[in-house]
Amino acid sequence: DIVMTQTPLSSPVTLGQPASISCRSSQSLELRDGATYLSWLQQRPGQRPRLLIYMISNRFTGVPDRFSGSGAGTDFTLKISRVEAEDVGVYYCMQSTQFPYTFGQGTKLEIK
C-alpha cells in the first residue's frame, strides 16, 4: 500500500498569516499518462470532510483562492495564503493513484 505521511501533525497559526502542510507518498503518484491523483480534504470540527484540491492543484468548486496545492512525484504541499478562523480543522491528503486509496494521518490547523 502507498503510505502517505503528513507534516506537521499540528500547526498553530496566527490569523492572517500563511500556513503550509506537506504530504509525502511512499512511491510516486504519477501515472504513465502524467496524471497524478493527489487530493486535499478539509474536515472542520464536527463536520463531514470537504474536497479542497484535486489532481495536485485544482481547486474544487467554491474553494477560496487562498488555498493552493503544488508538488509532483512524491512530495506535495497545501498552502493557505492567509489563514482565517473558518480554516480551523484537520487537513488530509489522499492518494487515488493506486488501490487501496490511502490518506495521510491528518494535520490539525489551530489558531494561536
Place this chain on the structure above:
Amino acid sequence: EVQLLESGGGLVQPGGSLRLSCAASGFTFSTFAMSWVRQAPGRGLEWVSGMSGSGRNTYYADSVKGRFTISRDNSKNTLYLQMNSLRADDTALYYCAKDLRQLVPAFFDYWGQGTQVTVSS
C-alpha cells in the same frame, strides 16, 4: 443541490451483519462513481470501497475484502454497503461519497453526514 443521506448504522455484535444505504439526490446518480469512507472515533479517514457509475467495477480495501460488498441501484439512486462478519475494528462513522468521475472513483467531491456503526458485545 447534491445531497447524500446515509442510514442503516447501529450497534451489532461481533460476527454480525449490517447493510448501509446512501440515498442520493441533486445529480444524475448513474453517471458518477461512488465510495464508502470510514472514520474510527478520534481517528483519521480510511477508504473502504468504491464502485463505478454503472456498477460493473468494484474496489475494496484489503481490511474489508471478502466481508463487505458494495452495490448500487441506479433506479433508486441508492448506494449500499453490505457488511458481514463484523469486527470491533470496523467500529466507525461510515461516510458515503460522490466522485468527480464516472468510471474509477478518485476524487470525493460530496460527502454525506455519515452513519455510525458500533461493533461490540
